[in-house]
Amino acid sequence: MKLSALKKVFVGRPLPTAQARHERLSKRTALAVFASDALSSVAYATEEILLILVGAGAVALAYTIPIGIAISILIVVVASSYRQTILAYPQGGGAYIVTKDNLGTLPSLVAGAALLVDYVLTVAVSVAAGVAAVTSAFPVLFNHRVLLGVLCITLIATANLRGIRESGALFALPTYLFIVSFAGMLGYGYIRWALGWEMPPPEHAATATHAVTVFLLLRAFSQGCTALTGVEAVSDGVPAFKPSEARNARIVLAVLALILVTLFMGITFLARHYHVLPAAEETVVSQLAHQIFGGGLLYYEIQAVTMMILVLAANTSFADFPRLSYFLARDGFIPRQFGTRGDRLVFSNGILILGGTAAVLIIVFGGDTHRLIPLYALGVFVSFTLSQSSMVRRWLTRRDEGWWWRSWLNGIGAATTGLVMLVIAWTKFLDGAWIVALLIPVLVMGFLVIRRHYGDVARQLSLEGYALLPPVQNTVLVLVGDLHKGVVAALRYAQALSPSARAVYVELDPDRTRRLEEKWGKWGLGVPLAVLTSPYRSLLTPFLDYVNHLLALGPNHVVTIVIPEFVPARWWQHLLHNQTALLIKGALLFRKRVVVVDVPFHLEE
């Protein structure tokens, strides 16, 4: 009762099913809703590239711009591919569904596992980066970043358990504020640069500890590919657009890609111009904002909108993860509990698992974005590759209008993302990508085991060809240790179940048996009393022998064991009583044709 009251305070009152509805989004709102995940990665992508290159000194840092350009091209390729998916799947084309449709079950499970892993990482990375934005502005908080991260996840999860409306207002303000603020900061930075108001500080690159190898450059590229995470969000959510859905979604995706490339390249160019290098306790974006704005209000505004967009990005996963879980549960690949909505019309189990796992990641990796990044992006590119390959297959099979050039376009997308996937797996393997590379097949195996179990259960429970059995022969036994009000209540109940109910007593001490038999004449309600002897003081063994004897009478015989149990008024009083009922239940839990019934007798104090 208390627990449910607590739940009401934090989670809110239950909502009736009839309230489940969706609002349709205008292009402007849709951009805000779907952009946060993709745009938020500009907060860390440039920094992660620099972090790899800086180890190889000033020569290596010169490669920052080319790598940024390569990533921008990749963004354009992926966005173009997904614009095709939107066309083909106006009902929403998540990688799991698209792959299942075109490549079959096993590839779709790989996509599903990759996405689940990535949603968890999106939450962990976004929250860690959001906390880094805050601790850059307020360095005293730096040592508390694990705590801040966990608190932040708890808040987002709680909000989602209450059921956030996908309302434009919530998303629109921070997202547009972020776009305007970053565009403003970058524009002002370029003006200062163009007008030559100041000389950038000299480069302080540490002496190189690594050589500039192809591997190093590919690793920097892989780290930067985190910029692409979230680009697929628009194609998942086509049905949320106002009509005509597909057309509007394609426009929004193109605009999103444009903004993403602009902000990402803008930050990358300026970071090089100002010779900003990664530092342990301050993010690259924070250093850049310091350079451009000094330490004033505008600096704090940049940190605040960075934090907000990252929280929104994390929040996106709290819609995506439960939705994918729902699909997987519906198809029987994960426990059914993920397929049912909770009191507040949200998929509570998915939200709890996602929040819990992300919080564990934050704790294990010390809330450090840099240590989480190597795990990130691999899953995204696995799902990109599978999704684009599915589209190729689809064009080739269906041969719709323009199939040949469309299949080429998606083919380029599939080949590019597949190649990048391999590069990421190779260059980040030892840094942590191995965890994801291991986890995806393990999850897929789990999905298959669960699917098989549900199949087995359905087969065993099926009434197909089931022959009706003769009625059950039920023997009702009351297990007694004494005769008091609680036992009398059990005897009365047993008589209601069966007029031939009998009581069974296991004798540990002949004197007590004699006293019990005396009482029985007066209060036993006429129920016959069987006394079993127990040479080893075991309550259980003689009783089980007796039950076995009854079960041996035939396959339709069932034994119902009624146990008088008193329910103390306070929890600690349970410790003061022999847990006989529990013991008997434990012993009979796996016995067939045995039913145990507690008859509670409620104590008042």
Add this chain to the structure above:
Amino acid sequence: MKLSALKKVFVGRPLPTAQARHERLSKRTALAVFASDALSSVAYATEEILLILVGAGAVALAYTIPIGIAISILIVVVASSYRQTILAYPQGGGAYIVTKDNLGTLPSLVAGAALLVDYVLTVAVSVAAGVAAVTSAFPVLFNHRVLLGVLCITLIATANLRGIRESGALFALPTYLFIVSFAGMLGYGYIRWALGWEMPPPEHAATATHAVTVFLLLRAFSQGCTALTGVEAVSDGVPAFKPSEARNARIVLAVLALILVTLFMGITFLARHYHVLPAAEETVVSQLAHQIFGGGLLYYEIQAVTMMILVLAANTSFADFPRLSYFLARDGFIPRQFGTRGDRLVFSNGILILGGTAAVLIIVFGGDTHRLIPLYALGVFVSFTLSQSSMVRRWLTRRDEGWWWRSWLNGIGAATTGLVMLVIAWTKFLDGAWIVALLIPVLVMGFLVIRRHYGDVARQLSLEGYALLPPVQNTVLVLVGDLHKGVVAALRYAQALSPSARAVYVELDPDRTRRLEEKWGKWGLGVPLAVLTSPYRSLLTPFLDYVNHLLALGPNHVVTIVIPEFVPARWWQHLLHNQTALLIKGALLFRKRVVVVDVPFHLEE
């Protein structure tokens, strides 16, 4: 099943009640059985005195001998008092029983609480000191003393769970070996001294950090009083002696006191002569043995017998604690579970609690004897004082032959031990005695609360004046969510319970209801199906409303809820199914007149 097999390997097969018997002990064997606890304290008592005095420099160390003499006098006084108790209680005179007999319940509970605490400390201190004897001989083990201590307690507890016979052989060899070895070492030490074979090393007392105050001397005395622990054991075990029991017990107690004083004073004198001072990693006894025997075999023999006698002392508590628990449980002051013997005729619960608590003490205090000692002895002296006061009361009430001088003798015992009790509480309060001083009243309060609860329960369950109620009106409901073999099994069972059983279905989705109703016609066994609507998707609320409605029919109405539950073949498969049965049970656990019955359907794979 596996658990019980494991239990058989470590604890042994159950023993029949008929095997419960006791052997009677000769004086020689009885001395071995009852001496270990008392004699073992010579392994640390001298060291604890020196440890306090050394802080006040060489001047203070001169007080070692007078303090030793005072403690020896105390031993004689206490032993003389207890020889009277033996005379008065030939059936065994533990402090709890003697106090209950003469001073009433509350004082007896104080004695009981003090003894329980002290038994735990006897185990912890003896094992810590035994491990110290081993690590003195093998310093490499010093850093593993917590582990060694816990292992040692586990071994003793396991042996006791198997049921050690109180066989003379087990105790006689180590006890006599200890007495002979220590007597030999001391004798040889005195001969070397007398013959002047060597000069003792010069005294290395560190510069004094404390002044020699009365408080310091009393503290040293208090620490040394641990030598008295275990002296009372003989009077507890009088019935185990061969006839005439009391006479033999009195002789054994006198001999025990003589040996104890001899060994304790012998070690104290020699330790002073050889200027042995406490060291962190080697015990005083070990240093003494090194001085007298060098590092040869005889040195290791002394360490080995020290370890053995200390293990025996710890073992004594494993007989005493469960026995006292049995008395307390029989009188209703602690949970009844302590009053029943286990499979192997031992009081398993007492053994487990004792071993567990002592192991926790070893872990919390880092296995360090010196840190445990301040907690020790206070409980013993509380029970000494209460026991001796009881005897005074007894003589004054009964006026048996010689009552006036006997009451004086016990009066001196009571006054002396009472005074020492206050001294111990005062001087060791901040070092840890406060824990015991706090714990004893808390335990006594717990005893009283438990006693009251059992009284309340007995009153509520009593059939005294109970009017027979009319027969129960039982309504049998089967809660169904689908129709499959498991549900059919539950329906068949429900029909055996009541011909008017009905099924209840909570509708979450009207389509499913329609499909269920179609199936029901074919497989529903003619059981009527009630469909309840649920606007908030809650399974529970509409169902509970329905149940409440049935209960409102009258005070004799009972609702039996049959829940079909399938039992998966493997534990992890439980996670794949909604735990509806558990949920319903949780919601109805505290409801009166509601009985929940699971009907298991066993899955094969």
